[in-house]
Amino acid sequence: MKSLLKNAREQKGLKTRELAQLTGIDQALISKFESGTRKPTKDQVTKLSQLLEIDYETLMVVWLKEKILYEIGDNEFALKALLLVEQEIQKNKKEIDFAILSSNQIILDEIEALKNQLQSFNHFELRQISKTLELEFIFKSIHSNGNSLTLEETKSVINEGTTISGKNMQEHLEAINFQEITTYIKDLSQKKTGLSEKEFLSIHNLIFKGIKFENAGKYKNDPLVSREMNLLFNWYETHKNNLNPIILASEIYLKILDINPFEKGNLQIANIIMNWILLQNNYIYSVAQNDKNRPNEYFSALDEYQIKNDKSVFINYILKIEKENLINAIQLNAK
Incomplete structure (x- = not known):
């Protein structure tokens, strides 16, 4: 050193x-x-x-x-001790992952049953539900960033190209950009495209399309960020086939917030990447945000992770959102 x-x-x-x-x-x-x-x-x-x-x-x-x-030092038992340490580290990691999976197995099974029920609907029904869910995803995504467009106004902007009186141009562009992003990640999901730096930076660039921000699609000027992002992409490749997709998506969300790779837009891209992974595995949108129906639950889950390094609370939070959203999606077909 x-x-x-x-x-x-x-x-x-x-x-x-x-x-x-x-x-x-x-x-x-x-x-x-x-x-x-x-x-x-x-x-x-x-x-x-x-x-x-x-x-x-x-x-x-x-x-x-x-x-x-x-x-x-040069203790005669040092090598044997190091081998035991390595085994213990690997064992602890597996135990933590297994504990998270086991403690959430009931809700994971419920989510799987709901997903299968939703997938049993015909093509027309699924298309109509998908349109509603995409609109809600766009609205919640821009709303979490302080956009004041209502759900109906968001719908008018993206479906009819309406200009809403009293709303600034950036708010309109944010809605349009997120519509383009939903189309983009849906296409990536259908093609089974894996998470990579190219797509990651392209999505960040789309968030700020037409909005004045010169660092769109560019990491912070910090060599640590590039290194940490490469580790994230490697982690994704290693775990994408052996972790439950919702747990994988939740952990990716937390890792992006930990790295904080961009000057702006980190919360938005964490949500987008999480949902890309969910869609790719036939789940539906789950926007992590502070919700009026469960005040402060989002921030409490994040605090638990950041203070105690306990990701299980946040994962459980996302699982609950996904279950509720699947139930709501199924109920849309009955209306």
């Missing part, structure tokens, strides 16, 4: 004093990091990785390696 830090600092042409000012880390500490007499904290590793443009994963792996070596 000491060589990585020193070489990176010198390549950037920075003195230890200058790096200290940029990071807020004491100059004496930085010198000790580079001499190997002190180890940085995890937060300090993150700051140094960003400012010195060192690959975060590389630096974290080296940091963890040195931390482990410091603890176990």
